Amino acid sequence: MNVLLLEKESLDDAIAACVAERGYILSRTHEPQEALEWVRTRRVDAMLLDTACGESLIAKAHSLVPELPVIALGPEDAALAAARSVGRGALGYLPIAQGKPLTPELRQGLLNMLARAAARLRVEADRQAWHEENQRTRKFFEDVLTDVGQGIVVVDKEGRMRFCNPKASQILGLSDDGGSARLGGRAAVPLLQMLVETLVDEQPRHRMIALEQEEEQVFLDATTSLLRAADGQTTGAIGIVSDRSTEKLLEQQLVHSERLATLGSLLASIAHEITNTLTSITACAEMGLEVAEAAEAAAQEATAGESNPIEALNTLSREIREIFDMTLKAGLSAQTIADNMLQYSRQGMPGAMERRPLNALVSESLTTLGKHLGLDKVDLRKHFDPREPAVRVAPSKVQQAVVNLVVNAIQAMQQVEPERRVLELTTRANPEQGTASLEVADHGPGIGPRRLEKIWKSFFTTKRHGTGLGLYITRKVIEDQGGSISVESEVGRGTRFTITLPLD
Ligand SMILES: Nc1ncnc2c1ncn2[C@@H]1O[C@H](COP(=O)(O)OP(=O)(O)OP(=O)(O)O)[C@@H](O)[C@H]1O
Numbered sequence: 001m002n003v004l005l006l007e008k009e010s011l012d013d014a015i016a017a018c019v020a021e022r023g024y025i026l027s028r029t030h031e032p033q034e035a036l037e038w039v040r041t042r043r044v045d046a047m048l049l050d051t052a053c054g055e056s057l058i059a060k061a062h063s064l065v066p067e068l069p070v071i072a073l074g075p076e077d078a079a080l081a082a083a084r085s086v087g088r089g090a091l092g093y094l095p096i097a098q099g100k101p102l103t104p105e106l107r108q109g110l111l112n113m114l115a116r117a118a119a120r121l122r123v124e125a126d127r128q129a130w131h132e133e134n135q136r137t138r139k140f141f142e143d144v145l146t147d148v149g150q151g152i153v154v155v156d157k158e159g160r161m162r163f164c165n166p167k168a169s170q171i172l173g174l175s176d177d178g179g180s181a182r183l184g185g186r187a188a189v190p191l192l193q194m195l196v197e198t199l200v201d202e203q204p205r206h207r208m209i210a211l212e213q214e215e216e217q218v219f220l221d222a223t224t225s226l227l228r229a230a231d232g233q234t235t236g237a238i239g240i241v242s243d244r245s246t247e248k249l250l251e252q253q254l255v256h257s258e259r260l261a262t263l264g265s266l267l268a269s270i271a272h273e274i275t276n277t278l279t280s281i282t283a284c285a286e287m288g289l290e291v292a293e294a295a296e297a298a299a300q301e302a303t304a305g306e307s308n309p310i311e312a313l314n315t316l317s318r319e320i321r322e323i324f325d326m327t328l329k330a331g332l333s334a335q336t337i338a339d340n341m342l343q344y345s346r347q348g349m350p351g352a353m354e355r356r357p358l359n360a361l362v363s364e365s366l367t368t369l370g371k372h373l374g375l376d377k378v379d380l381r382k383h384f385d386p387r388e389p390a391v392r393v394a395p396s397k398v399q400q401a402v403v404n405l406v407v408n409a410i411q412a413m414q415q416v417e418p419e420r421r422v423l424e425l426t427t428r429a430n431p432e433q434g435t436a437s438l439e440v441a442d443h444g445p446g447i448g449p450r451r452l453e454k455i456w457k458s459f460f461t462t463k464r465h466g467t468g469l470g471l472y473i474t475r476k477v478i479e480d481q482g483g484s485i486s487v488e489s490e491v492g493r494g495t496r497f498t499i500t501l502p503l504d
C-alpha cells in the first residue's frame with residue numbers, strides 16, 4: 001500500500017517508522033498541489049492529511065479518486081476540525097500535530113486506521129475485479145450473440161421484442177442490408193407468432209417458413225423455446241432463425257439432377273437389354289427369310305419333279321417352327337425385361353427373391369442365350385459343384401447378369417484363335433462363408449490394369465456397337481441381391497469374373 005503524507009511542517013518521524021513497520025511505502029510532501037498531482041497521476045492507496053494544509057483538500061482528493069481513504073491529522077483540541085474532516089469524507093481523525101511526539105496510543109490509532117484503509121482497498125480491488133469480469137463476460141456473450149451465424153430474437157413474457165441480434169435483423173429483413181431486406185420485416189411476423197405460441201403453451205416449435213421475395217422463394221428455418229430463470233419462472237421466449245434458401249435451392253436442384261440421372265441410366269439399361277432381344281428377333285427374321293428362299297427353291301424343284309414335295313414341306317415346317325419358337329422366346333424375354341424395368345423404376349428393387357439351385361440357374365441363363373449370340377462358337381466347359389448350392393435371389397436378375405458376362409467372354413474370345421475359345425463356368429458352395437460363387441472364365445485377350453479400373457463404369461466400352469452398360473448393370477443387379485462381383489485378368493491369358501451370392 002502506498003501512503004502519502006501531506007504535512008504543513010514536518011511531523012514526528014515516528015509516523016514514517018510506524019508506516020514502514022507495516023510494510024507500507026510512505027511518501028511525504030509539504031505542497032498541497034504536489035499532493036493532489038500525486039493522487040491524480042500515481043498510485044496512492046491512502047492519504048495522511050495535516051488539516052493545517054486545509055480541510056478542503058479532502059474533497060479535492062476525493063474529486064480525483066472518490067474511494068481514496070483519507071486520514072485527517074490535526075491539533076488535539078480541535079474537536080470541531082475533527083468532526084468537519086469526518087463530515088467531509090475522511091476515514092478518521094487523529095490528534096497528531098506539529099511538534100507533538102507520537103504517543104503509543106496515537107501510534108496504535110494510526111495503525112488501526114491504516115489497517116481499515118487497507119481493508120477498504122482490498123474490498124475496492126475485489127469490487128473492481130468483479131466489475132471488470134462482469135464486463136468481460138457481458139462483452140463475450142454480446143460478441144457471441146452478434147457473431148453467431150444464426151439470427152436470435154428474444155421476447156419477454158408479454159411477447160415484446162427485447163433483443164434481436166444483427167443476423168436476425170438481416171434474415172428477417174428488419175435491417176437494410178442482407179438478402180431478405182426486401183421482405184421488409186414480413187418474415188418477422190411468423191416468427192413472432194411462433195414465439196407467442198410458445199409463451200402460451202410452453203412448448204417449443206420448429207417450422208420452415210416459406211416466403212416469396214420478388215420471383216424467388218425464401219426459406220427460413222425457425223425454432224422457438226421458452227426462457228426460464230434459475231427459479232423456474234418464465235422470463236420470455238427465444239427464437240433462433242437461419243436462412244436455408246440456398247441449401248433448399250441446391251437440394252431441389254440435386255433431387256432434380258438425381259432424378260434425371262436415374263431416369264437416364266434406367267432408359268439406357270432398358271435400351272441395352274431390349275437391344276439384346278431385338279438382336280435375337282432380327283436373327284430369327286433373317287433365318288425366316290432364308291427358310292422362305294429355301295421353300296421357294298424346294299417348290300420349284302418339286303414342280304420340276306426333282307424332289308419329294310412332302311419331305312421338303314416337312315423339313316421346312318420343322319425349321320419354321322424352330323424359328324417361331326426362338327422369336328417367341330426372345331419376345332417374351334423382352335417383355336420380361338420391360339416388366340422388370342418398370343418394377344425396378346417403381347420400387348428401386350428388382351424382381352421377387354426366390355430359393356433357386358445355382359447350377360440350374362446358370363444353365364437356364366445359357367438356354368436364353370441361344371446359338372445366335374455365339375455360344376456355339378466356343379468350347380463351353382461346366383464345372384458345377386455337385387453339392388448343388390441353393391441361393392436366394394431374383395432369378396431373372398441373376399440370369400441377366402450371367403448372360404452379360406458370358407456374352408462379354410464370347411465377344412472377347414472372337415479376338416483369339418479358335419482353339420483358345422474355351423469358356424469355363426464354375427460353381428462352388430462356400431458354406432463357411434455362407435456363400436455360393438459362380439466363375440465365368442475366358443481365354444480371351446485379357447484386360448490391362450488401366451482398362452480394368454474403368455470396366456464397371458457406365459457407358460465404358462471398347463466395342464463399336466457396345467453400350468458400356470453390361471458390367472455396370474451386372475454389378476448393380478448382384479449388389480442389389482446382397483452379393484458381390486470381382487474380376488481378375490491377365491493380358492494374353494484371359495479374364496475371370498466371380499459372382500458371390502448368399503447361400504439360402
Ligand atoms: N471378358 C472380357 N474380356 C475382355 N474385356 C472385357 C471382358 N468383359 C468386359 N470387357 C471390357 O469391358 C468393357 C465394358 O463391358 P460392358 O459389358 O460393360 O460393355 P460392352 O460389352 O462394351 O457393351 P454392351 O455390354 O452394351 O454390349 C468392354 O467394352 C470390354 O472392353
Ligand SMILES: [Mg+2]
Nearest residue numbers: 404408470471
Ligand atoms: Mg457387355
